[in-house]
Amino acid sequence: MRTASVYVCQSCGAKTSQFFGRCASCGTWNSLVEQVAHSTDGRRRSNSFDPAVEPAARRSMAMASLGDQPVCRLASGYDELDRVLGGGLVPGSMVLVGGDPGIGKSTLLLQSATAMAQQHSVLYVSAEESAQQVKLRWLRLEGVVSDLQLLAETDLELVLQELEALRPAVAIIDSIQALHDGSLSSAPGSVAQVRECAAALQRLAKRQDTALILVGHVTKEGMLAGPKVLEHLVDAVLTFEGDRFASHRLLRAVKNRFGATHELGVFEMQGKGLAEVGNPSELFLKGESASGVATIVAFEGTRSLVVDLQALVGVTSYASPRRTATGLGTNRLHQILAVLEKHMGLPLSRYDCYLAVAGGLEVEEPAADLGVAAAVVSSYRDLMLPKGTVLLGELGLGGQLRPVGQLGQRLKEAVRLGFHRAVVPQGSGLGPIGEELELELLEAASVTEALVMAL
Ligand code: TYD
Numbered sequence: 001m002r003t004a005s006v007y008v009c010q011s012c013g014a015k016t017s018q019f020f021g022r023c024a025s026c027g028t029w030n031s032l033v034e035q036v037a038h039s040t041d042g043r044r045r046s047n048s049f050d051p052a053v054e055p056a057a058r059r060s061m062a063m064a065s066l067g068d069q070p071v072c073r074l075a076s077g078y079d080e081l082d083r084v085l086g087g088g089l090v091p092g093s094m095v096l097v098g099g100d101p102g103i104g105k106s107t108l109l110l111q112s113a114t115a116m117a118q119q120h121s122v123l124y125v126s127a128e129e130s131a132q133q134v135k136l137r138w139l140r141l142e143g144v145v146s147d148l149q150l151l152a153e154t155d156l157e158l159v160l161q162e163l164e165a166l167r168p169a170v171a172i173i174d175s176i177q178a179l180h181d182g183s184l185s186s187a188p189g190s191v192a193q194v195r196e197c198a199a200a201l202q203r204l205a206k207r208q209d210t211a212l213i214l215v216g217h218v219t220k221e222g223m224l225a226g227p228k229v230l231e232h233l234v235d236a237v238l239t240f241e242g243d244r245f246a247s248h249r250l251l252r253a254v255k256n257r258f259g260a261t262h263e264l265g266v267f268e269m270q271g272k273g274l275a276e277v278g279n280p281s282e283l284f285l286k287g288e289s290a291s292g293v294a295t296i297v298a299f300e301g302t303r304s305l306v307v308d309l310q311a312l313v314g315v316t317s318y319a320s321p322r323r324t325a326t327g328l329g330t331n332r333l334h335q336i337l338a339v340l341e342k343h344m345g346l347p348l349s350r351y352d353c354y355l356a357v358a359g360g361l362e363v364e365e366p367a368a369d370l371g372v373a374a375a376v377v378s379s380y381r382d383l384m385l386p387k388g389t390v391l392l393g394e395l396g397l398g399g400q401l402r403p404v405g406q407l408g409q410r411l412k413e414a415v416r417l418g419f420h421r422a423v424v425p426q427g428s429g430l431g432p433i434g435e436e437l438e439l440e441l442l443e444a445a446s447v448t449e450a451l452v453m454a455l
């Protein structure tokens with residue numbers, strides 16, 4: 001049944017019945033998004049009045065009078081996924097999993113769905129691939145047999161009907177961009193479609209306590225398509241990333257109402273699907289002894305990872321030297337180079353500098369600064385850092401070292417992996433942990449002091 005559409009400016013809220021490239025009211029370009037004006041299909045569109053909700057539950061109540069129900073979580077079948085989710089899937093919640101096409105989202109979710117279906121009712125909605133294609137992939141995966149239900153459908157209405165009929169504990173929609181709401185004239189994948197489909201699914205899922213996992217593709221600009229709209233709507237946003245040419249994949253929580261963000265899960269793509277990597281430090285630790293290599297301990301979510309950094313510094317033959325960084329912000333690298341130039345007197349502005357983090361990890365935290373500086377100086381002087389040393393510390397613009405968080409936990413991980421020497425900022429205040437750890441702890445007040453100690 002066709003319903004009237006209205007185009008609403010996302011910037012000023014003005015409504016028109018016709019699409020324009022530019023809002024006539026506020027003049028913003030490309031801000032009009034189609035919405036359903038009014039609908040005869042009250043079941044799906046009634047936002048505020050849900051007949052399934054008891055009248056008493058619509059009244060406000062005293063916070064203290066609310067019983068504290070423990071959140072029961074559904075295990076996803078994979079520890080790495082559970083950790084990123086904050087301990088498993090919460091019934092009635094909606095999780096968005098984003099990532100580049102071909103990175104392995106469908107594989108991850110099909111594996112997880114298969115595992116979950118051993119204990120719960122699970123519906124896998126494939127809007128992108130035919131049932132046969134999904135079956136072929138399923139057969140390829142490591143042989144778990146379970147009662148997974150499959151629906152290959154792109155029409156939102158039919159998906160909703162099936163969800164209502166089955167009332168599964170978990171439903172996976174692969175992908176939200178391929179779903180189509182017939183009452184909107186916009187193309188599948190457009191902002192209006194993505195939002196309407198996700199909202200309709202969420203209303204139903206909340207009502208029947210189904211945990212929903214939506215797959216979303218990342219656009220060329222690196223944003224989840226239908227981007228901000230969906231991020232606000234869902235309870236958790238996970239991104240699945242990795243180098244297409246390497247086999248490991250990183251799963252990260254960008255937003256999570258039920259757990260910590262920046263939690264990291266590590267998988268490896270194999271011939272029979274994705275396998276969990278329980279000890280990821282080994283992936284990021286290349287163990288190479290060469291000049292230009294320094295080791296740091298990164299902190300991701302609740303977990304420490306020992307990671308190698310590698311720098312290559314050479315005399316430039318360009319007017320302005322080349323600086324590239326993989327896995328680290330280029331601005332950060334520029335800043336560290338400037339500090340080294342000023343406070344250690346190294347003429348780095350006449351040198352090219354390339355920096356890479358091993359294993360495709362992104363290291364954003366400033367605790368890596370000292371490691372970056374050590375890698376750069378090690379390459380510049382062509383001196384190897386002694387084996388078994390980790391370096392941690394944030395670099396101030398005056399060349400001073402600032403303490404880093406969770407130092408004890410980081411050093412524990414380093415010791416576990418056989419490191420026996422750590423250069424850390426002065427006054428890090430490790431306390432009793434420092435005595436427990438079998439580690440030579442070198443405290444430095446400035447980057448110069450730290451590098452003299454380390455090299
Ligand atoms: P896919 O899950 O289809 O990616 P997405 O849903 O994110 O687009 O992953 C596809 C890639 O994974 C494809 O290039 C083939 C590879 N793959 C394996 O290497 N091993 C496997 O067992 C499977 C199922 C896929």
Ligand code: MG
Nearest residue numbers: 105106128174
């Ligand atoms: Mg897919």
